[in-house]
Amino acid sequence: MLDLLLWIVLTLIGLLSAGHALLHKRDPRAALGWIVLCLLFPGAGPAFYWLLGVNRIRTRARNWQRRRYWSESDQGARRAEMARKPPFGAENFASLVSLADAVTRRYLLPGNRVTPLHNGEEAYPAMLEAIAAAECSICLSTYIFDTDATGRRFADALRAAAERGLDVRVLVDALGERYSLPTIGRLLRGGPVRLARFLPPSLTRRGVHLNLRNHRKLLVIDDKLGFTGGMNLGDRHLAERDAPRRVVDIHFRLEGPIVGQMREAFLEDWHFATGEPLPEVSWPEPVEGGAAFCRGISAGPNEDFQKLSWLVLGALNCARRRICIMTPYFIPDGALIAALNAAALRGVKVDIILPRKNNLPYVKWATSAYLWEVLQHGTRIYYQPPPFVHSKMLLVDGCYALLGSANLDPRSLRLNFEFNVEVYDPELASGLEGHFKAVRAGSHRVTLADVDGRSLPVKLRDAAAKLFSPYL
Numbered sequence: 294m295l296d297l298l299l300w301i302v303l304t305l306i307g308l309l310s311a312g313h314a315l316l317h318k319r320d321p322r323a324a325l326g327w328i329v330l331c332l333l334f335p336g337a338g339p340a341f342y343w344l345l346g347v348n349r350i351r352t353r354a355r356n357w358q359r360r361r362y363w364s365e366s367d368q369g370a371r372r373a374e375m376a377r378k379p380p381f382g383a384e385n386f387a388s389l390v391s392l393a394d395a396v397t398r399r400y401l402l403p404g405n406r407v408t409p410l411h412n413g414e415e416a417y418p419a420m421l422e423a424i425a426a427a428e429c430s431i432c433l434s435t436y437i438f439d440t441d442a443t444g445r446r447f448a449d450a451l452r453a454a455a456e457r458g459l460d461v462r463v464l465v466d467a468l469g470e471r472y473s474l475p476t477i478g479r480l481l482r483g484g485p486v487r488l489a490r491f492l493p494p495s496l497t498r499r500g501v502h503l504n505l506r507n508h509r510k511l512l513v514i515d516d517k518l519g520f521t522g523g524m525n526l527g528d529r530h531l532a533e534r535d536a537p538r539r540v541v542d543i544h545f546r547l548e549g550p551i552v553g554q555m556r557e558a559f560l561e562d563w564h565f566a567t568g569e570p571l572p573e574v575s576w577p578e579p580v581e582g583g584a585a586f587c588r589g590i591s592a593g594p595n596e597d598f599q600k601l602s603w604l605v606l607g608a609l610n611c612a613r614r615r616i617c618i619m620t621p622y623f624i625p626d627g628a629l630i631a632a633l634n635a636a637a638l639r640g641v642k643v644d645i646i647l648p649r650k651n652n653l654p655y656v657k658w659a660t661s662a663y664l665w666e667v668l669q670h671g672t673r674i675y676y677q678p679p680p681f682v683h684s685k686m687l688l689v690d691g692c693y694a695l696l697g698s699a700n701l702d703p704r705s706l707r708l709n710f711e712f713n714v715e716v717y718d719p720e721l722a723s724g725l726e727g728h729f730k731a732v733r734a735g736s737h738r739v740t741l742a743d744v745d746g747r748s749l750p751v752k753l754r755d756a757a758a759k760l761f762s763p764y765l
Contacts, residue, residue, distance in 0.1 A: 303335035310339035314346065320707075323763045345764075385611050386693060386717065392607045393715065396600050397590050404579020405549030405587040407696075407714075407721050409728070413530035416520070416544035417443060423514045424450045430460040432513040432559040436469035436506065436698075438477040439527030447526050448480050455485035462486075464562055466507040467493035473527070489566040491710075505594055508698050508705065509712040510544075511559050516575045519552040521545055521712060523685050523698055532680065540652075542683040543728075545696055547587070549580045551714060554589030558712050561591065585718035592699065593710035601699050601713065602706045606632045608689050608715075615642040617688040617729045621681070622700040623647055623660050624762045629701065630666050637671035646732055648683075649676035656702070656765055658758035661751075665744045675736035686725055694722050703763050 311331040318324035327346050330338040390401060410416040424431055424447075431454055438444055455461040463481065467490040470476045481488050491507035512520040522544035524530050529540045547555070553576040564571050592600040609616060609632040616636055623645065625633070637643045645667075651657035664674055687695040697713030699705040716722075747755070758765075 300335070306339050307331045307335045310342050314342060318346075320763055326763070385613050385690070389604070389607045389611045389693070393588060393590075393604060396603055397588060399554055399588055399590070401586050401588045401715075401717075402550040402554070403586050404583040405547060405551045405585040405716075406580050406583040407585050407587065407716055407718065408546040409721075409725065410520075410522075410544045410546055411728075412532040412542060413443065413524065413528075414533055416522075416524055416530070417446075419546055420512055420520050420544075421446060421450050423512070423518055423520070424454055427454055427459055427514045429515045430462075430513075431515075432462050432464075432511065432556060432563075434464040434507065434509050434511040434559050434562060435526055436466045436508045436510065437472045437525035437527060438463075438465045438470060439473040439525070439529070440475055440477055440480050441473065441528045443528045443531065444473065444477065444526050445480070448477065448486075451486050452481065452484050455487075460487075462559075462563060463488045464491060464507070464559065464566060465489075466491045468506055469525070489563060491562065491566050506709050507562060508709040509558070509562070509591075510698050511555055511712060513552060513556045513559055516556055517548070517552060517577055519547040519555040521547065521555060521697055521714060523683050530683075538652075539680045540683045541680055543686070543696075545714070547714070548577075549583045549585070549587070550577050551585075551587035551589060552577050554587075555712070558589055558591045562710070585716050585721060587717075588715050590697070590713045590715060591710075592706075592713070594708060595710075599706060601711060602626075602628070604715065605629065605687065605695070605701070605706075608687060608693060608695060609633065609636050611693075612636050612641045612689045614690050615688075616644070617686070617726060618643075618645040618701070619682075619729060619732070620645070620685050620701045621648055621651065621683045622653070622656050622702040622705070622765075623663070624656065624702040624765055625663055625667070626703070626706075630663070633667050633672050634670040637667075643667075643672040644675065644729075644733060645672060646675045646677050646682075646729065646736060648679075648681050649737065650679040650681050652681050653765075655758050655761075658755045659762045659765055661744070661747070662755040662759035663762075664739060665741060668739070668741050668744060674739040675733050676739055677732055677736045686729070688722055688726055688729065691722050691726060692719050693717055694725055702765060704765060 311328040314324050314327040314331065318327060327342050331342055410419055431451065451461050451463060463486055465477055470478060470490065478488055492505060510521055510524060524542045524544045529538050530542055532539050532541045553574050557574045560571055563569065590600055606628060633643055668674060685700055694716045695713055696716060697711065699711040699713050705711055
């Protein structure tokens with residue numbers, strides 16, 4: 294009797310969970326997968342669904358940000374007017390500016406300077422120097438904060454700044470923190486640095502989340518100087534060292550009004566993690582000689598739109614001459630594949646550089662199963678030789694650059710909290726394009742023959758991995 298009652302209860306829970314997935318999942322493939330799991334595996338299936346498949350994250354930051362923008366002074370209105378005009382006379386980007394105006398809740402701001410920093414050898418000294426020179430506040434957000442030699446240098450610098458009386462806040466993802474032991478939380482515990490964890494597992498508050506991680510990388514100094522890009526904090530990003538786990542990556546130093554948007558993004562996350570009131574944000578003045586128009590893009594599962602997906606598609610559709618994409622993880626959905634193919638078929642040169650060696654083999658397998666869908670219509674794919682390349686950028690027509698923490702995969706575009714910056718600056722785009730071409734020259738071009746020439750077991754493995762692409 295008890296066995297029958299238990300079976301009935303588990304069946305009802307499975308049916309209710311499947312119904313919830315049917316009503317609330319936007320992606321029909323994801324919905325079907327969860328429905329099948331909930332119905333075929335009573336008990337375990339619904340448990341996995343409520344643990345991994347349900348977004349219970351909502352923030353109040355959106356309303357706060359809207360109130361701030363709509364109540365700004367005439368200076369804000371002037372910035373908004375400038376944002377509606379395509380910079381540099383690039384008329385083909387007018388629709389992209391309008392799209393970003395509609396979905397990002399932030400203005401496109403002039404008067405910025407963006408400087409690329411290659412690998413930890415360039416980025417870490419610049420960041421540590423900025424921390425040492427800080428006068429008022431330091432805001433640092435990262436996914437992984439290792440406690441190796443590099444991580445300890447940052448911890449010491451942050452602790453020294455806090456001991457000088459600065460307001461030093463560190464926000465680390467609760468899952469990413471566990472990549473290194475002892476954790477950075479233990480290393481900074483009891484000191485003057487204010488540390489918070491993003492979505493720590495809890496049975497009483499927001500629940501247990503393996504997805505919905507904070508993947509943003511932000512360092513903001515005194516509301517004047519900012520750093521963002523793809524780098525976490527750790528020895529792995531020192532590309533010149535002789536180590537099997539070394540990683541190639543690009544970070545960026547930003548100056549100008551965009552730094553205010555970066556601090557704003559950090560404070561939204563800090564408020565979410567700690568519940569502390571949201572303070573006012575001061576807006577830096579344009580820097581002398583700053584030619585870049587920039588806009589900060591906070592994207593995540595708490596937002597109304599799939600911002601990054603829409604903006605990437607918008608940028609691809611605006612392209613007239615060339616598209617350059619560099620990303621460590623490439624798992625395109627149907628819309629992205631269609632945009633890439635449409636661009637290639639209308640005569641745009643579309644080049645994508647991927648790492649030949651990936652730190653997540655199953656992602657590489659799924660990527661391999663997708664490549665033929667873009668190769669057959671003219672997109673050119675290149676594999677960059679080891680070490681693992683974590684760099685990410687989207688360049689369009691030598692004018693537009695999309696930079697930041699997001700990859701071109703479902704985890705970044707739908708599940709993670711990401712921060713990117715769109716930049717209109719021919720000089721920056723030209724420099725990054727030069728780097729892209731240099732990397733491409735040393736990479737292996739992947740052909741349809743290469744993809745078709747995979748052995749049958751490899752094709753089956755890759756196709757099986759592709760089935761799980763919505764969750765990778």
